[in-house]
Amino acid sequence: MKAIAFTEQGEIDVLQYQEVEQPTLEPDEILIKVKACSVNYLDIHARRDRPEIKRKLEETGTPHILGSDIAGEIAEISGNHPHLKIGDRILLAPCIPCGVCSDCLGGYENLCDTQELLGFQTNGGYAEYVKAPAKNAIPVADTFSFTEASALPIAYLTAWHMLITRAQLNAGDDILILGSGGSVGSAGLQIAKLVGARIFATASTDEKLERARQHGADITINYKDVDFSEVILEETNGRGVDVVLEHVGAATWEKSIGSLAKNGRLVSCGVTTGNIGEINIRKMYQKQLTLMGSALGTPAELRTLVRLAEQQKLIPIIDSTLPLKQAADAHQLLESRRNFGKVCLIPEG
Ligand SMILES: [Zn+2]
Structure with a gap:
C-alpha cells in the first residue's frame, strides 16, 4: 500500500x-x-x-x-x-x-x-x-463526512475535556481562548459557543480574527498589536474572565492568570513556548483561582462529540x-x- x-x-x-x-x-x-x-x-x-x-x-x-x-x-x-x-x-x-x-x-x-x-x-x-x-x-452516520469525522478526535476531544469536563464552562461565562485559529483553539471556540459563553479570542492576524468572529467569537484581540490581558480587563470593567483556555505556556502564562476573574479557572493542555511559568500565590488564593491541567479526553467524551457532529450542532x-x-x-x-x-x-x- x-x-x-x-x-x-x-x-x-x-x-x-x-x-x-x-x-x-x-x-x-x-x-x-x-x-x-x-x-x-x-x-x-x-x-x-x-x-x-x-x-x-x-x-x-x-x-x-x-x-x-x-x-x-x-x-x-x-x-x-x-x-x-x-x-x-x-x-x-x-x-x-x-x-x-x-x-x-x-x-x-x-x-x-x-x-x-x-x-x-x-x-x-x-x-x-x-x-x-x-x-x-x-x-459515524452517512451524513457526517469522513473529512469532518477525521477532524474530531484529538483537537475537539482535547478542547471538550478542557472546557466541559475540567473547567465546567457555563452559559453566561466569559472565556478567553488563546490562539483561536489553531486546532484546539478553533475547536474551543465552537464548544464555548455551543455552551453559550461570551468569547474573547486572540489570534495573530486580522484575517484569523475575522474567521474567529464568523465562528462565534464576541470580542477578538490581535495579540501582536496589544496586551491581551489589558484588553480583557478593559472590556470586562476590570472583572476578568471566568475561564482561560491556555495552550501557549511560558509566553502567555502570567497574562493568562492576570486575565482571570475571582473564582476564575485556567485550564492548560500545552506549552508550545516553554514549560516554566511564575505565579503570584497571594493573588491566586485571594481571588480563589483554580489552575488545572487537561490531557486529551476519554472515549465516552469522543462519542458525545460524534453525536453532536451528527446532529450538526458542532461541525468541525x-x-x-x-x-x-x-x-x-x-x-x-x-x-x-x-x-x-x-x-x-x-x-x-
Ligand atoms: Zn489503563
Missing part, C-alpha cells in the same frame, strides 16, 4: 510517499481503508524529535507512519465483533488504553500510564490502510484538505500557523 512514512526523524523532507507493507491483523483488530486523516501539531513533534518515535524506529527497523485522527471504512475484521461489519463507516478513537488499570476502570482512560496513541506508538493514518483494536471503532472547522501525497505541505501549513481549523489528508482511491 502507499503511505507517507519516514525511517529517520528530521525536517519536512523526511516525509516520503512510498510503498510499505499493508498491516496484518492480530486478534480483535480491524483494518481500515483510510478515507481521511487529519494532521495535528503533535505529528510535527513526532516527525522532528519525540523519543517514543525514535525508539520505535530503532526497535522495529521499519518506517514510521504518522496520523492519529482517522476516519474510513472497515476493510477486514479479526475476531467476533457482531456490532461491526465490512464497509462500516467509522472514526477511530485515537488512544489505546490498557482497560484494566485503576485509571481506566475509573473512567479516566486519558490518564492510563500504558496507553498508546495511534500514529505514535503504532503506525497511523497517513496511509491507504491502518489497523487498530476493534474496540476503537466508533460508527476544516481549513483545507490535501491529497495524502502532499503531507509535507500540510506540515508546512501547520508549522507556519497559516491555518484556521483542521488540515486533513485524503488518500487516493
Whole structure:
C-alpha cells in the first residue's frame, strides 16, 4: 500500500510517499481503508524529535507512519465483533488504553500510564490502510463526512475535556481562548459557543480574527498589536474572565492568570513556548483561582462529540484538505500557523 512514512526523524523532507507493507491483523483488530486523516501539531513533534518515535524506529527497523485522527471504512475484521461489519463507516478513537488499570476502570482512560496513541506508538493514518483494536471503532452516520469525522478526535476531544469536563464552562461565562485559529483553539471556540459563553479570542492576524468572529467569537484581540490581558480587563470593567483556555505556556502564562476573574479557572493542555511559568500565590488564593491541567479526553467524551457532529450542532472547522501525497505541505501549513481549523489528508482511491 502507499503511505507517507519516514525511517529517520528530521525536517519536512523526511516525509516520503512510498510503498510499505499493508498491516496484518492480530486478534480483535480491524483494518481500515483510510478515507481521511487529519494532521495535528503533535505529528510535527513526532516527525522532528519525540523519543517514543525514535525508539520505535530503532526497535522495529521499519518506517514510521504518522496520523492519529482517522476516519474510513472497515476493510477486514479479526475476531467476533457482531456490532461491526465490512464497509462500516467509522472514526477511530485515537488512544489505546490498557482497560484494566485503576485509571481506566475509573473512567479516566486519558490518564492510563500504558496507553498508546495511534500514529505514535503504532503506525497511523497517513496511509491507504491502518489497523487498530476493534474496540476503537466508533460508527459515524452517512451524513457526517469522513473529512469532518477525521477532524474530531484529538483537537475537539482535547478542547471538550478542557472546557466541559475540567473547567465546567457555563452559559453566561466569559472565556478567553488563546490562539483561536489553531486546532484546539478553533475547536474551543465552537464548544464555548455551543455552551453559550461570551468569547474573547486572540489570534495573530486580522484575517484569523475575522474567521474567529464568523465562528462565534464576541470580542477578538490581535495579540501582536496589544496586551491581551489589558484588553480583557478593559472590556470586562476590570472583572476578568471566568475561564482561560491556555495552550501557549511560558509566553502567555502570567497574562493568562492576570486575565482571570475571582473564582476564575485556567485550564492548560500545552506549552508550545516553554514549560516554566511564575505565579503570584497571594493573588491566586485571594481571588480563589483554580489552575488545572487537561490531557486529551476519554472515549465516552469522543462519542458525545460524534453525536453532536451528527446532529450538526458542532461541525468541525476544516481549513483545507490535501491529497495524502502532499503531507509535507500540510506540515508546512501547520508549522507556519497559516491555518484556521483542521488540515486533513485524503488518500487516493
Ligand atoms: Zn489503563
